[in-house]
Amino acid sequence: MxxxxxxxxxxxxxxxxxxxxxxxxxxxxxxxxxxxxxxxxxxxxxxxxxxxxxxxxxxxxxxxxxxxxxxxxxxxxxxxxxxxxxxxxxxxxxxxxxxxxxxxxxxxxxxxxxxxxxxxxxxxxxxxxxxxxxxxxxxxxxxxxxxxxxxxxxxxxxxxxxxxxxxxxxxxxxxxxxxxxxxxxxxxxxxxxxxxxxxxxxxxxxxxxxxxxxxxxxxxxxxxxxxxxxxWDAEEFLATVQRERATHAFVVPTMINTVLALPNARDYDLSGLRQLIYGAAPMSPARIRAAWDLFGPVLSQGYGCGETTSGVLFLSTEDHRRAIDGEDEELLLSCGRPLAEADVLIVDETGAQVPDGAIGEIAVRGPDVVPGYHNEPALTAETFRDGWFLTGDLARRRSDGYVFIVDRRKDMIISGGFNIYAVEVEAVLHQHPDVYEAAVVGVPDDQWGEAVKAVVVPRDGAALTGAQLVAFCAERLARMKKPRSVDFVTALPHSPNGKIDRRAIREPYWAGAERRVH
CATH class of the missing domain: 3.40.50.980 (Rossmann fold)
Structure with missing residues (x-):
């Protein structure tokens, strides 16, 4: 071949x-x-x-x-x-x-x-x-x-x-x-x-x-x-749609958010656009409705990752229409149904399929699922089991096949379509001499989907500011990985085995959010 x-x-x-x-x-x-x-x-x-x-x-x-x-x-x-x-x-x-x-x-x-x-x-x-x-x-x-x-x-x-x-x-x-x-x-x-x-x-x-x-x-x-x-430039994107008579586009939700913020977005002729696919991160229902109002009935959503070689779940334009027209509003919280040749299950910790409505981990198999990780046999064995890739995303399945993500098993943050891991940012924060302990979580953000939040316990007597820590990280990490905000606390919650309890730290920031992955 x-x-x-x-x-x-x-x-x-x-x-x-x-x-x-x-x-x-x-x-x-x-x-x-x-x-x-x-x-x-x-x-x-x-x-x-x-x-x-x-x-x-x-x-x-x-x-x-x-x-x-x-x-x-x-x-x-x-x-x-x-x-x-x-x-x-x-x-x-x-x-x-x-x-x-x-x-x-x-x-x-x-x-x-x-x-x-x-x-x-x-x-x-x-x-x-x-x-x-x-x-x-x-x-x-x-x-x-x-x-x-x-x-x-x-x-x-x-x-x-x-x-x-x-x-x-x-x-x-x-x-x-x-x-x-x-x-x-x-x-x-x-x-x-x-x-x-x-x-x-x-x-x-x-x-x-x-x-x-x-x-x-x-x-x-x-x-x-x-x-x-x-x-990426939001206005140039609209100008390109108009000038090139684009029929399709693939973007991440952060890009749509920047387009919606333009005061002159409706000045462009977008009538040639027949399909606007967003992916790499979910989008809040309010933003989906606003995008539908601007672009017209052209939205669809894909869910996938590098291990599945692109999308394996798809929420079609018709699915969006049914939700926005009030026929099935819950669909705006879904990431769709299996696409093409992908098999998708919601499984428990043993790998057994859970009943519809129960929460489990999304598992995928098919010809688009990779065989493993390069030079990582232990991680491959942990993540790929009996032909199934375990995504780390926790979800529930509706009886008609639609999947709804509720949380992530891994501590990954998706900000502007980029995957960021908490431990990588925490490792840099702990290099600062005035940081006693630190935890990093993703918090809701209207523009980026999720934003990197650092929750820090300063050392006794330290005069430390959030701006100083953000600048410190910016010198040592790629720009999208640095914290966008810092909260200072006197102590961090720990689990019974002594590990920092990120779920407890994250929970107050997500309280009241429409979906656990924004």
């Missing part, structure tokens, strides 16, 4: 149709096919063979899309690095992935330079031109032979090392295989709400190295156009 064949096939069917739009760059299917072949050929020319790892570290740009297709064609494994991570985190990802090549941009050269020592990276390719770290992207393509590259792969071969925070606070990688990515492509085109065919144009608003890039191969398989936003 080779996923790149589907791009080549679409290029044969309509070579002059637009495949990718990102800022001023517009690539036809013929150009996407040719450029990805040239990059794949160049990477093979460096001595890379099937299964070798290639990392990317860059903000959204068309070249990232070309790179993804090229790696599929060459049978290589992609290690996408979140462009917002700090030097130490990037270095960790490069070491863990054992990447031999890094493709980066001018804005991340300093980070790359600091992160490279001690890694396996032998070649750095700069999307913005040659420099002290290595050759430029354009020169690399120009010096590469034209012609198709088609390395035959097995379904079990690693396609993507999808890094995300782990329960220990360190970054871990879900091993997405070529079979998983093929299943992702299938589910993208099986559902009428997510299929982007000829003449249809989907806006991908977040980083295409992660969740926002998941639909790409489905778009190319079906012959649609992917419109990649270079960065």
């Amino acid at each position: 080779n996923l790149g064949r589907y791009v080549r096939r679409s290029a044969g069917h309509h070579p002059d149709a637009e495949a990718v739009v990102c800022g001023p760059v517009r690539l036809t299917y013929g150009e996407l096919d040719d450029q990805s072949d040239r990059l794949a050929s160049a990477l093979c020319g460096l001595g890379l063979t099937r299964g070798d790892r290639v990392a990317t570290l860059a903000a959204n740009r068309a070249e990232l899309v070309v790179t993804e297709v090229a790696l599929y064609k060459a049978g290589l494994a992609r290690a996408p690095v979140n462009a917002r991570l700090g030097d130490a985190e990037v270095a960790h990802l490069l070491r863990e992935s054992e990447a031999q090549v890094l493709l980066t941009d001018a804005g991340h050269l300093d980070t790359a330079r600091a992160a490279l020592p001690g890694t396996s990276v032998k070649t750095v390719i700069d999307y913005d031109g040659p420099g002290d770290l290595g050759p430029g992207y354009a020169d690399t393509l120009a010096g590469s032979a034209a012609g198709p590259v088609d390395v035959d792969c097995d379904e079990q071969d690693v396609a993507v090392l999808h890094f995300t925070s782990g329960s220990t606070g360190r970054l871990k990688a879900a091993v997405q295989t070529y079979g998983n990515r093929l299943a992702l492509m299938r589910k993208s085109v099986m559902n009428a709400d997510t299929r982007i065919g000829p003449g249809e144009r989907q806006i991908l608003a977040g980083p295409v190295t992660h969740a926002s890039g998941m639909p790409l191969m489905g778009v190319f398989f079906a012959g649609g156009c992917a419109i990649v936003l270079p960065h």
Whole structure:
């Protein structure tokens, strides 16, 4: 198998149709096919063979899309690095992935330079031109032979090392295989709400190295156009919908919140939009109704994660309509029903399915569920049991199949679509000499869904302020991980075994909230 064949096939069917739009760059299917072949050929020319790892570290740009297709064609494994991570985190990802090549941009050269020592990276390719770290992207393509590259792969071969925070606070990688990515492509085109065919144009608003890039191969398989936003700007998003006559868009709730806050949001022509899918975090019913009023009857919601290679539960536009029209208002609190080939159960601590209405953990199996974590056998054994992936989300199932999340077993915070783990932030807080004890929880936030809250016990006699702690964390963590607020207390609650009781700390902040995961 080779996923790149589907791009080549679409290029044969309509070579002059637009495949990718990102800022001023517009690539036809013929150009996407040719450029990805040239990059794949160049990477093979460096001595890379099937299964070798290639990392990317860059903000959204068309070249990232070309790179993804090229790696599929060459049978290589992609290690996408979140462009917002700090030097130490990037270095960790490069070491863990054992990447031999890094493709980066001018804005991340300093980070790359600091992160490279001690890694396996032998070649750095700069999307913005040659420099002290290595050759430029354009020169690399120009010096590469034209012609198709088609390395035959097995379904079990690693396609993507999808890094995300782990329960220990360190970054871990879900091993997405070529079979998983093929299943992702299938589910993208099986559902009428997510299929982007000829003449249809989907806006991908977040980083295409992660969740926002998941639909790409489905778009190319079906012959649609992917419109990649270079960065998020609420007004530019609306302008792009209008200018490009976008028919579909994929966003996170935080993005919708910023659009709703614009006083001139109704000045734009959004009539071409037929589907606005939100995911990566739930959205409050009040915000859903406001978005429905602005965008029209086009909303749908997806639930999934890196371990399930995108969505496995889906709340359709018709589900939204039924709720908003008063036929079944509870659906606005649901994350939907199983999508495509995914099996979803609500299970107890032994793995047995619980009765409808009872609370248990969401478990998923199917061809899109990854086999485990890279270099993490213990975590894999704990999280993947008898073919089922245990998500850590606690939920109940209604008799008609709709799933309702009520809490999370793990201490993960979802803020603006990013996964943040409490222990990682706590580890930094405890480095401050005036902090005696600290706990971090997610609290409701109208803009971000959840916000990082630090609850801190200062050392006796310390004159410590919240602003000082936020600044301290900002110097040591990626921006989205720092606390947005700090509360000072004289003591933290502990469980009988002596551990900090985060549930007790979190409870007062969520009292009265419509849903336990905002």
